[in-house]
Amino acid sequence: MYFVDREKIEEQLSYIEKQIGIFTELKECETIIEKLAVERIVHMVIEAVLDVGNSMIDGFIMRDPGSYEDILDILEDEKVITAEMCESYKRIIMLRKSLLQFYTNINHEELFEVFQTELTVLKHFAPNVREYIENELGPVTTFKP
Template identity: 45%
Template sequence: MNREQIAVRLDTIPDIATTMQSLAANWQGTMLEGLAQERALHLAIETVTDVGSFLIDGFIMRDASSYEDIIEITGEEGVFPSDMLETLTELVKLRKPLVQDYFKWQRSDLHPLTVTLAAVMPAFKLAVEQYLEREL
């Protein structure tokens, strides 16, 4: 179990959440805001999937075949509350549009997950920390 690497990634969450909260509260649809939102969503995806992968490897859970699978497996194992499953699954489904189809991304639009994740990401961090305390 690489707790240090999990902690390093979880420590990025407050900044990601604060950025999302600020973007949502002050959205004007500028290019700078659009690019900041893309990066914040991308960092949220990478954080959640990296942490999930470390947990899957460390606790020898079944192998994940996709980003959605990482969320499903960690959800089934009780890493986070079941009410987060839909939001986190929706988040990781954004990876392809953000990373591969970035040229189609609507930068002037505030993505609904930006608003939602401002609260969900800190709750995910806490849930993972509590899971590690329980299981180790």
């Protein structure tokens, strides 16, 4: 029997979608506020994607990941995401190191461009996860008061 915390995953997926929506409102990354917003959005989307991936892996008892990239490989192997999506998400995940370790020297133009380029594919993450969960567990039939 699987233990998948649908509520937590849905909260994280909604968060990802909200951050994507905010990012799409940014037309450029010039001012300090825009740069800080892009940093935060990209960083938190990365963390949320990894958290959802880990929740899926734990909940559906998939093989243990050895790295952040491996989380995405497992989701691809289990048909949660496609190969194209996996490669796109890996390009986004690669931004994590600069955001967390080289934060005093971030190339904001590159950060903005990479995220902007992968945005179309990233928008499919939440629907794919929801579809996988519903196919594996069926629709939600009970609701909390």
